[in-house]
Amino acid sequence: MDTKPSIVDLGRRAAVGGLAAAGVGFALFGPRTGRDGQGQRNAGGGGGGRVVLNYWEKWTRHEGAAMQRVVDAFNASQQRIFVRYLVTADIGQKSLVAIAGGDPPDVIGLYSFNVPGYADAGALLPLDELAPKFGLNLSDYATGVRRVTSHRGQWWAAVSAAGSIALYYNRRAFAEAGLDPDRPPATIAELDAASAKLLRTSADGGRLERVGFFHPEPGWWSWLWAYHFGGRIYDPAGDRALADSAENVRAMEWMAETARVLRPERSKPFREGFGNYFTDANPFLTGKVAMIVQGPWLANLVGAFAPQFDYGVAPFAVGPGVAADPANPIGLIDTDVLVIPRGCRYPEASMEFIAFTQRQEMAELLAAAHCKPSPLAKVSEGFVAGHPNRGIGVHYGIFGSSRAFVPPQTRVWQQYKDDFDTTVQRVWRLEETPAAAMAGLQTRAQGYLDRAADEARRRGRGGAVGGVVGGAVGGGRV
Amino acid sequence: MNWRALRRELTGWLWVSPWLVGASVFMFLPMGMSLWYSLSDYPLIESPIWTGMGNYQRMMDDPVFWRVVRNTALFGAVSIPLCTVAAVTLAALLAGRVRFSRGFQAAVFLPTLVPLVASAMVWMWLFNGEYGLINRVLAAVGIDGPTWLVDARWVLPTMVIMSLWGIGQSVVIYIAALQDVPEQLYEAARLDGLGAVRRFWHVTLPMISPVILFNVITLTINTLQVFAVPYVMFRRPDGTNPAGHYYTMYLYENAFVYGQMGYASAMAWVQLLVILALTGLMFVVSRRMVHYRGS
Numbered sequence: 001m002d003t004k005p006s007i008v009d010l011g012r013r014a015a016v017g018g019l020a021a022a023g024v025g026f027a028l029f030g031p032r033t034g035r036d037g038q039g040q041r042n043a044g045g046g047g048g049g050r051v052v053l054n055y056w057e058k059w060t061r062h063e064g065a066a067m068q069r070v071v072d073a074f075n076a077s078q079q080r081i082f083v084r085y086l087v088t089a090d091i092g093q094k095s096l097v098a099i100a101g102g103d104p105p106d107v108i109g110l111y112s113f114n115v116p117g118y119a120d121a122g123a124l125l126p127l128d129e130l131a132p133k134f135g136l137n138l139s140d141y142a143t144g145v146r147r148v149t150s151h152r153g154q155w156w157a158a159v160s161a162a163g164s165i166a167l168y169y170n171r172r173a174f175a176e177a178g179l180d181p182d183r184p185p186a187t188i189a190e191l192d193a194a195s196a197k198l199l200r201t202s203a204d205g206g207r208l209e210r211v212g213f214f215h216p217e218p219g220w221w222s223w224l225w226a227y228h229f230g231g232r233i234y235d236p237a238g239d240r241a242l243a244d245s246a247e248n249v250r251a252m253e254w255m256a257e258t259a260r261v262l263r264p265e266r267s268k269p270f271r272e273g274f275g276n277y278f279t280d281a282n283p284f285l286t287g288k289v290a291m292i293v294q295g296p297w298l299a300n301l302v303g304a305f306a307p308q309f310d311y312g313v314a315p316f317a318v319g320p321g322v323a324a325d326p327a328n329p330i331g332l333i334d335t336d337v338l339v340i341p342r343g344c345r346y347p348e349a350s351m352e353f354i355a356f357t358q359r360q361e362m363a364e365l366l367a368a369a370h371c372k373p374s375p376l377a378k379v380s381e382g383f384v385a386g387h388p389n390r391g392i393g394v395h396y397g398i399f400g401s402s403r404a405f406v407p408p409q410t411r412v413w414q415q416y417k418d419d420f421d422t423t424v425q426r427v428w429r430l431e432e433t434p435a436a437a438m439a440g441l442q443t444r445a446q447g448y449l450d451r452a453a454d455e456a457r458r459r460g461r462g463g464a465v466g467g468v469v470g471g472a473v474g475g476g477r478v
Numbered sequence: 479m480n481w482r483a484l485r486r487e488l489t490g491w492l493w494v495s496p497w498l499v500g501a502s503v504f505m506f507l508p509m510g511m512s513l514w515y516s517l518s519d520y521p522l523i524e525s526p527i528w529t530g531m532g533n534y535q536r537m538m539d540d541p542v543f544w545r546v547v548r549n550t551a552l553f554g555a556v557s558i559p560l561c562t563v564a565a566v567t568l569a570a571l572l573a574g575r576v577r578f579s580r581g582f583q584a585a586v587f588l589p590t591l592v593p594l595v596a597s598a599m600v601w602m603w604l605f606n607g608e609y610g611l612i613n614r615v616l617a618a619v620g621i622d623g624p625t626w627l628v629d630a631r632w633v634l635p636t637m638v639i640m641s642l643w644g645i646g647q648s649v650v651i652y653i654a655a656l657q658d659v660p661e662q663l664y665e666a667a668r669l670d671g672l673g674a675v676r677r678f679w680h681v682t683l684p685m686i687s688p689v690i691l692f693n694v695i696t697l698t699i700n701t702l703q704v705f706a707v708p709y710v711m712f713r714r715p716d717g718t719n720p721a722g723h724y725y726t727m728y729l730y731e732n733a734f735v736y737g738q739m740g741y742a743s744a745m746a747w748v749q750l751l752v753i754l755a756l757t758g759l760m761f762v763v764s765r766r767m768v769h770y771r772g773s
Contacts, residue, residue: 093734096737097522100522117737123523218716219716220716222717269608414735422717422720425720447539451536459524
């Protein structure tokens with residue numbers, strides 16, 4: 001008799017065995033829901049039976065540690081809510097996917113330029129009614145900062161940290177070059193003159209060793225210069241791109257002139273030799289670049305990697321025909337914001353946490369640790385005096401200036417900015433004339449805006465996507 | 479159908495069910511959904527709205543789309559033939575009686591085991607215009623090296639050199655194919671008076687032609703989908719180098735950075751159709767060029 005098992009018998013055994021093994025594996029190692037799941041009440045793991053909120057934030061290192069201190073203070077301040085601080089890279093993209101998937105965190109730390117797009121898509125909960133319940137009002141914020149919190153007349157975001165962008169310069173290099181370290185350049189002409197004196201090359205002139213002002217460093221705000229030449233790159237009222245405006249083209253011509261002076265064959269390898277921004281090889285700290293545009297957080301890098309570094313801070317220079325007014329400087333206000341996403345399970349608890357972070361002592365704790373100004377209108381006496389950033393007054397000056405501006409508040413800003421960056425690279429490398437490059441960019445950028453307007457109309461939101469907020473226009477002066 | 483036959487039938491279905499369920503849920507359903515999204519305006523956090531062929535028409539007028547198409551096509555046109563020739567040549571050298579051939583084979587294969595991102599980071603330093611080893615070596619022989627990662631003219635050569643670094647897997651497959659060529663064919667060729675080059679041309683290449691076809695097809699698919707390496711190497715704080723901007727990078731940006739999933743889906747479908755068309759074309763062309771031993 002043939003006692004050999006058939007293939008079918010073997011298969012059945014294997015199948016049943018496999019399924020049983022999979023079941024046991026799932027029971028032992030499978031996902032857990034319930035007590036410490038997202039937004040659930042948590043009996044353990046630090047929650048102590050409290051509502052657990054997941055807070056996604058982009059900050060790491062000292063910035064993350066400072067926010068963790070605020071979170072710890074909140075968790076210690078009451079027994080109902082426990083906030084988990086979760087560092088999330090590429091936060092704009094991951095939040096988008098999480099909200100679309102219906103599984104968002106409870107609080108997200110976004111960039112202010114994310115707000116219009118998220119708000120238009122209905123991905124955020126408005127704070128107009130929720131925030132005042134917890135004692136937070138728009139008037140609590142500094143004038144300039146207030147603008148980035150809102151879009152289309154609604155309040156969407158609280159400000160976790162705010163910065164304004166200014167000129168940081170190497171005082172020692174200034175002195176070496178025969179410049180007065182106490183008199184930073186106030187106009188583009190003065191900036192160029194200082195750059196000429198600060199320029200240091202190899203003996204044969206073939207290599208750059210130090211430059212004065214170097215536009216592509218750090219390269220985060222390639223679109224900035226138009227504002228310092230008296231223009232802007234976006235008109236929210238007409239939802240128009242202004243890349244080819246006379247002011248922007250003039251600004252690009254200024255940049256191209258610097259590129260010609262430095263010569264691409266010298267400036268390209270020079271740029272390649274820059275170390276990572278967040279290290280002691282930062283080209284400003286190593287002395288390769290003597291003047292840069294930066295935010296107040298730079299002081300933290302100085303403290304961490306070059307405590308003896310002697311720097312000065314001033315409003316960035318203005319172009320020809322634009323008044324250099326130290327009492328009313330031109331400057332970008334860039335902020336990090338806290339939002340409650342659509343689908344959040346505990347909006348009130350999330351708002352309670354956000355309101356806690358906006359208390360004066362918490363805002364100042366965070367701001368001091370980040371070397372930034374407090375985003376709030378009211379500032380304690382010792383905050384400015386004891387601030388770790390010696391240029392904090394300049395940053396506050398920009399906050400209060402009527403000529404300060406915020407990033408264009410349009411849903412397509414990221415795409416416009418990416419294209420701007422790419423186009424500016426071509427101008428910097430002298431591959432295209434400023435006028436031609438900006439004309440091309442204008443056509444493309446207007447295409448992005450028009451398409452977004454069409455989409456908005458299809459969705460019944462009306463055309464323009466640029467926000468008009470509290471009397472101030474997005475992408476313009478605040 | 480009797481009970482026994484039905485049981486056998488059901489058992490068969492049971493065995494293939496993991497693939498059927500997996501493919502349906504994770505492949506066919508997403509493909510169907512992406513086809514629907516490609517015909518919609520779908521910003522990811524809002525529901526899709528039907529726009530017909532709008533996304534496909536938009537590609538025609540999108541200069542960035544044509545730039546990434548050109549970059550990707552150029553990269554494929556240079557990289558695929560070069561990698562194929564290099565892999566076959568290396569395999570032919572290593573398949574012979576060479577001392578330490580196993581060691582050489584391992585050395586050639588090793589780079590394919592390095593994660594792409596790590597490999598890209600290393601190459602970034604090698605190609606660095608100021609401190610890079612490649613330019614240091616060039617300088618030692620009196621050549622002023624270019625800024626590989628910045629200069630638009632040198633981005634393509636940089637990508638091609640890096641793609642050559644990853645030919646190890648193809649080399650191993652070619653070596654196996656070469657070792658499978660019957661020795662008597664070479665003996666017959668020698669008796670006919672054929673030299674080494676003509677033996678390679680008339681015997682070796684036809685015998686390994688099915689493997690070449692397979693490798694060229696997989697290489698084409700991978701090359702047209704290139705993403706990780708240029709994403710790491712050509713994205714800087716001051717923007718992506720336009721010369722290092724490739725199709726899948728732009729597709730990803732549209733989907734997850736600009737929130738234009740409809741347009742990204744349309745791009746994905748165009749990419750799929752192009753790859754399918756090229757693969758089909760290669761099969762058609764290969765009918766006259768590929769020699770199958772059993773046929």
